[in-house]
Amino acid sequence: MTARYVGIAAELRDAIMRGEYAVGAQLPSEAELAIRFAASRGTVRQAVAVLATEGLVGSRQGARRIVLGRERSQSFAELHSFAQWARAMGHRVSGRMLEQRRRGASATEAARLALQPGEPVLSVLRLRSLEGEPVLLERTVYAGWIAPAVERIDPGCESVTQALYEGVGLVFAYGEHLIDAVAAGVEDSRLLAVRRGSPLLRQRRVTTTHEGRPVEWSDDRYRAGSVTFSIRNSVDANPLVRQVGDLRSAP
Amino acid sequence: MTARYVGIAAELRDAIMRGEYAVGAQLPSEAELAIRFAASRGTVRQAVAVLATEGLVGSRQGARRIVLGRERSQSFAELHSFAQWARAMGHRVSGRMLEQRRRGASATEAARLALQPGEPVLSVLRLRSLEGEPVLLERTVYAGWIAPAVERIDPGCESVTQALYEGVGLVFAYGEHLIDAVAAGVEDSRLLAVRRGSPLLRQRRVTTTHEGRPVEWSDDRYRAGSVTFSIRNSVDANPLVRQVGDLRSAP
DNA sequence: GAGTGGTCTAGACCACGAA
DNA sequence: TCGTGGTCTAGACCACTCT
Numbered sequence: 001m002t003a004r005y006v007g008i009a010a011e012l013r014d015a016i017m018r019g020e021y022a023v024g025a026q027l028p029s030e031a032e033l034a035i036r037f038a039a040s041r042g043t044v045r046q047a048v049a050v051l052a053t054e055g056l057v058g059s060r061q062g063a064r065r066i067v068l069g070r071e072r073s074q075s076f077a078e079l080h081s082f083a084q085w086a087r088a089m090g091h092r093v094s095g096r097m098l099e100q101r102r103r104g105a106s107a108t109e110a111a112r113l114a115l116q117p118g119e120p121v122l123s124v125l126r127l128r129s130l131e132g133e134p135v136l137l138e139r140t141v142y143a144g145w146i147a148p149a150v151e152r153i154d155p156g157c158e159s160v161t162q163a164l165y166e167g168v169g170l171v172f173a174y175g176e177h178l179i180d181a182v183a184a185g186v187e188d189s190r191l192l193a194v195r196r197g198s199p200l201l202r203q204r205r206v207t208t209t210h211e212g213r214p215v216e217w218s219d220d221r222y223r224a225g226s227v228t229f230s231i232r233n234s235v236d237a238n239p240l241v242r243q244v245g246d247l248r249s250a251p
Numbered sequence: 252m253t254a255r256y257v258g259i260a261a262e263l264r265d266a267i268m269r270g271e272y273a274v275g276a277q278l279p280s281e282a283e284l285a286i287r288f289a290a291s292r293g294t295v296r297q298a299v300a301v302l303a304t305e306g307l308v309g310s311r312q313g314a315r316r317i318v319l320g321r322e323r324s325q326s327f328a329e330l331h332s333f334a335q336w337a338r339a340m341g342h343r344v345s346g347r348m349l350e351q352r353r354r355g356a357s358a359t360e361a362a363r364l365a366l367q368p369g370e371p372v373l374s375v376l377r378l379r380s381l382e383g384e385p386v387l388l389e390r391t392v393y394a395g396w397i398a399p400a401v402e403r404i405d406p407g408c409e410s411v412t413q414a415l416y417e418g419v420g421l422v423f424a425y426g427e428h429l430i431d432a433v434a435a436g437v438e439d440s441r442l443l444a445v446r447r448g449s450p451l452l453r454q455r456r457v458t459t460t461h462e463g464r465p466v467e468w469s470d471d472r473y474r475a476g477s478v479t480f481s482i483r484n485s486v487d488a489n490p491l492v493r494q495v496g497d498l499r500s501a502p
Numbered sequence: 503g504a505g506t507g508g509t510c511t512a513g514a515c516c517a518c519g520a521a
Numbered sequence: 522t523c524g525t526g527g528t529c530t531a532g533a534c535c536a537c538t539c540t
Contacts, residue, residue: 029524040513043511060519061526063525064524067463174306175483179479228429232427280505281506313506
């Protein structure tokens, strides 16, 4: 059973995307919407809050809500999975595991994964392609407790996230991402088929379970021009944060 | 007067950052918090929702909320202003306007700013520094209707956002950001003092008013290593979206 | 089965924007 | 001044987790 406010949000979203409410135009008031959908004002507010986080509408106290855009800012249930994202977008995705070995955690890795330095981790190198072109090099370190499940995954498996969910019920629930640009190193340039020193988009991330237990710490490098990150924000809600310098030494 | 739920969120946030609730530990139930703060359950839920969007706590139906982290994911009232961000972080910031001229909008610019191609725009080139080091090159195109106000700004002004607010009451309310990596071009390398072709973090953005009216379209390039973007997300709320290829041709 | 968060209701008052 | 969204209350039922 889907929630009432989700359905209302969907109807309003469709109306906006059909152009029934033009960009820049006003949405009906909460009171009007409550009558139209035969719901309480609270439920209507939940619905428009969904549209607000999608960046479709904006609001100010005292004035009616405004339509800000028509493009659906696709909200992914798949938080981190490159494969699931690419498939949802209709791209042909492939990938292979190039290297996999157990070792002790470095100081940085231990800090990121809430382990002690030297505790066992599983280090994995994966190359992923879009439409047959290599676009992403993943250097992932998994906490020791999940290593056995990772090792059981087929090396040619498209979606590690999905495999871990189906295999052991693991859900990647929360993530923190650090995004910057780096020059391609020797290994990067060989595997991604770019020149040494050419620009790469780097995304470092920690992923945790619902309980906040860190699962993986990864350094993902995208070939320039292959992928763009997109973010919408407002004066009220701003998920994007700038930080100075690199964060290798942060706790 | 600050809202009740904001105060409750602040108290809980402080308790988390003091370590009163350890990372991985449970928060009290909504019912307990409602009693403790003498507030209704709805208000308590608003408070913990704040912490959830800050990435400090997570939740699942049926289970108590979990503390996910202790670092404050600083939420900036200043959405776009490099200067205001840098000052808030305690950095020494400076900048200068290098070039400024009126011209007609290109097809891309017109689409981004909701104008007709050829309509007048103001093109501005700015170089910004942190601790005296050049780190950011901004190529901004302002819609014609705001151009006079931009031209009145002092060339050495630190914060354009602030100047436009104080000058004509303009608020940069919403933004969409496209983040990728590019190689430094001739002008980039000269002004940022990096080698030609070296990696830059590029942030393209459209900024609009509360009414959804586009104000500026900017191509900002950060020297690699100078700035990192940080984002937190969860399976439920995912502000980050990947897109393939570049978006110069998108409407 | 008990406890918890997710949803929903029907009211109320207030701060703010627009006319 | 009036309409609007922002906040808050006090209830209710349900879906889910945990033990």
